[in-house]
Amino acid sequence: MKLLKTILILCLFTTVANAQFVTNSKRAADVYFQNKEYYAAAEYYKRSLQISADSAGFVVPYGFENKIKQESPKNNDYEYSVFQLAESLRLYKNFTDAEKWYAIANGFSNPKYILSSFWYGEALRANQKYTEAIEAFNTFLGKYKTNDGYVAKAKSEIASCQFALYELRYPRLFKLSKLKSSINQKGSNYTPVLKGTSLYFTSSRPGTVTGKREILTDKDNAKVSKTETPFLNAVYEVLGNPLNENVTIKKVITDARNRESAAPAFHPNGKVMYITSWTGKGDKKIYQVNAAAGTASGWSEPLELGGQINVKGFNSIQPFVTKDGHYLIFSSNKPGGSGKYDLWYCPLRSDGSLGQSVNLGSSVNTPEDEQAPYYNSQSKKLLFSSNGRVGMGGYDFYESEGDFASWSEPRNVGYPFNSSKDDMYFTPSDDTDTEGYISSDRESLCCLEIFNIKREYLNVKGIILDCNTLKPLANAKVSLADSLQTLTVTTDESGAYSFKINSNRKLKITAEKDKYFTKILNFTHEEIAKRDTLFSPDICLIPYEIDKPIVLKDVLYEFDKATLTEDSKGKLDYLYTIMVDNPSIEIELSAHTDSKGSDVYNLDLSNRRAKACVDYLISKGVSISRMISRGYGETKPVAPNTLANGKDNPAGRALNRRTEFKVTKK
DSSP: OOOOOOOOEEEOOSOOTTOOBOOOHHHHHHHHHHTTOHHHHHHHHHHHTTOOOOOSOOOOOTTHHHHHHSOSTTHHHHHHHHHHHHHHHHHTTOHHHHHHHHHHHTTOOOGGGTTHHHHHHHHHHHTTOHHHHHHHHHHHHHHOOOOSHHHHHHHHHHHHHHHHHHHHHSOOSEEEEEOOSTTSOSSOEEEEEEETTEEEEEEOOBOSOOOEEEEEEOTTOOEEEEEEOOBOOEEEEEESOTTSSOOEEEEOOOOTTOOEEEEEEEOTTSSEEEEEEEOSSSOOEEEEEEBOTTSSSSBOOOEEOOTTTOOTTSOEEEEEEOTTSOEEEEEEOOTTSSSSSEEEEEEBOTTSOBOOOEEOOTTTOOSSOEEEEEEETTTTEEEEEESSSSSSSSSEEEEEEBOSSOBOOOEEOOTTTSOSSOEEEEEESSTTSSEEEEEEOTTSSSOOEEEEEEEOOEEEEEEEEETTTOOBOTTOEEEEEOSSOEEEEEOOTTOEEEEEESOOSOEEEEEEOTTBOOEEEEEOHHHHTTOSEEEEEEEEEOBOOTTOOEEETTOOBSTTSOOBOHHHHHHHHHHHHHHHHOTTOEEEEEEEOOSSSOHHHHHHHHHHHHHHHHHHHHHTTOOGGGEEEEEEETSSOSSOSBOTTSOBOHHHHHHHSOEEEEEEEO
16 A cells, blocks of 8 residues: 655755764665655655756666676665665655666665566556566566565566456456546545545545655664645545536545545444544554544544454554445454455454454465455455455455355456556445446555546346247346356247346357257457447357257268268367367267178178268267267168169168267266
8 A cells, every 4th residue: 555655845954963864875775765755765865866856757868787897896886776776766656757767776786686677577567568567577577596585476467467467458348547636636545435425535645734854763873854735544524426527525524633634434324534643653454433423524532442343553444344234354463364464354253343363364465565445345356455365566466265264266357457456445436346436556656546437237148049930038047157157048938048248258058958959159359349339140059869869050071982082081070169169069970882892792881881970070079989980881771762663762872871979878
């Protein structure tokens, strides 16, 4: 989570009584860096490199790399400042500029900068340069010999880049738009949540107090001073439609002690709000705020929740209350978790008290961070953000199904719901999660902003017919499967089926009915990407009965031989499709001749022809255990070979020269 405190004016004091204020730019930058004031640190590392300390988007000066490579006593200082500048920019989430400086530091021979290639890869990934990022991570793996977590992380990053390249090629059905109103002002804007018709969110926009001086020190008691306009996190309420450009925003005053507050969550009774609150030096904790009529804000002073949520020395953040009011879910790095920040839940009793907190478990939590939970009590789907799984980059949204007793393996929601940066805090504006709001820094150099997100849908419609009669088939089962789910419907009297899905990936439609061969249709992303409706009106099912032969039309052979013609191989593909779509059936494939020639010859020829058909299907991948070949010669005619007057019957002979199959087991 990017909780940004932007420093507007930075001052160094050269003479202050009894204080060790520093005047050297590099030394000052180090003090800021150790105090996690990364924006200020970056500005002073630029000064130490004699680069104008302008805002983001600067270009690396021409010839700078050669300057660093010069043999001089300052070479070590230059390399140090370049690396530290890259680090400051990365930690400030300015990946655009961090990439440029890591690219230079990546060429340093000093082993203490060996992680430059790793962070260079991360910056490239954040800037959506996935192919170049994969190359950078592979370079890092080739030269990094320490057996620690960076190796596993680099491999995970490569997998994430490969995943992202696929996602960008096949975007999912979502539409995003950044809110154009004054909601997205300076600082970070995040944690949108709806209460009735009002949108609440957190913002680190400037406060009203200016000119406050703060002294920062490092471990050696070197000091710097900064004058800043406080960018304090606070909860705000939007009056009006957030999608309109003109809205009214008011600050929700929740604490008279000048604490920072974030991530509001509301109990469904509307009388209780939970928030995250903290001071500059203290732990982040979750507080309860009660509705209070007659107060300026309408809310009481915050009350710190008990030990089931807040543990001294650890952080508990981002509360969420399920719509049924049964659970409070939150993120915490307290003991008992899987790694850094884990998701936990507490039962909410009818009297408003909390039960003991329970970790959501290893199915959801990873050794990294899981945050920003949202749970739909109706669909039983948990949506949360994590930076510990394969994804687009930064924090991604993942979805898991469960009932708090067990959870399914989380699935990445994909692009464009997720981006190469941080994507967090979903809140719906309807009961079906079709539309809502998220926070993302995808269009920002440093800070989270609020976006409206809307699911789009693909309609899949068609009719199931009998292939022989071309009449509609009622009560046929039709299933549609994509990468996430399988949906099933039964056709009505008109044979019609219909699906509405939030997927444009590969789709598989399966139609089946008793005493009919199952039919499967596959559709690629390219076939459906530009459509909002996919029609398949020509799905017909072939009826069959056990041991009842079905003629394979136009399967022909070379004259007086068992060699299949090329055209006949294409006709056999019809049977191959049936075998693939119906993997449990077994068949007998038979060949027949007319009465010309001896009985022995015709029987041998038909055996060889039937075997040629089976051999072709085997070459296509059908198991021989599912097929037997049999030749019947002229013993099973379906029409007279000669007419009643003894003359030849060419039409009858043509019907007798046939290839058939029949189902022997289903």
